[in-house]
Amino acid sequence: MPSNPKFSSGNDERRTHRLLWCAAIICTILTLAVIIAGIITFLGYVVIHPRVPYVSVINARLDRIQLDYAGVLEIQVTVVIRAQNGNEKSHASFSHSGYILSLNGEDVAKLIAPPFEVSKNSSVDFNYDVQSLPIPLDPEQAEDVEVALKTDLVTFDLKGSTRVRWRVGPLGSIRFLCRLNCKLRFHPLNRTYIPSRCTSKAK
Structure with missing residues (x-):
């Protein structure tokens, strides 16, 4: 007997898209955090202006x-x-x-x-x-x-x-x-x- 064809549901595709979007958002947040930390460090160094030993x-x-x-x-x-x-x-x-x-x-x-x-x-x-x-x-x-x-x-x-x-x-x-x-x-x-x-x- 011929096997029944299998179809993927729209729910699976939506779940995959959501995971990709979540991963992209997390990467964006981490990148922004690194950039902001760098800016804060630079500004802090400029303000404090320590004397290098x-x-x-x-x-x-x-x-x-x-x-x-x-x-x-x-x-x-x-x-x-x-x-x-x-x-x-x-x-x-x-x-x-x-x-x-x-x-x-x-x-x-x-x-x-x-x-x-x-x-x-x-x-x-x-x-x-x-x-x-x-x-x-x-x-x-x-x-x-x-x-x-x-x-x-x-x-x-x-x-x-x-x-x-x-x-x-x-x-x-x-x-x-x-x-x-x-x-x-x-x-x-x-x-x-x-x-x-x-x-x-x-x-």
Whole structure:
């Protein structure tokens, strides 16, 4: 016997349409909520205008630099790095702080610090006393150091970063990376530091 044909009822189609409409409405509401939250966050940031914590080199000293006849270099440098939090209503947390001090492409030392907190509208200074192990230089590098000593200008590269987290009023917690990438210049004859701007950039 031939089978009876099956027909879908109009009620099933109406139910499907209703589910699709409900899903579309929910997606629209969620999208609007995200947009509104973004606008509120932006406006709140503009109104509060918090001061972003940062790190900077505030002082340094070339305690010792010696190059022997075999091209072996020995260095002792003091670097003072300050973590600054200019916010009056929130403390800042700093972690994973690490910086590489190098001369003519040779790493002299790594400057590291454990996690620490900086109170509201305050700062913390880290005094790094860097004493390198003897560094054997190739002839070209040794010649560059000799020229720097004769011209009374030695330049170190300082690169690194620290992670910062702090609370911005009602906006919640914000995390970012403070990067340092600058040059530290010294007069080796009197071991003095030539002050220059060395302040982190946030990312």
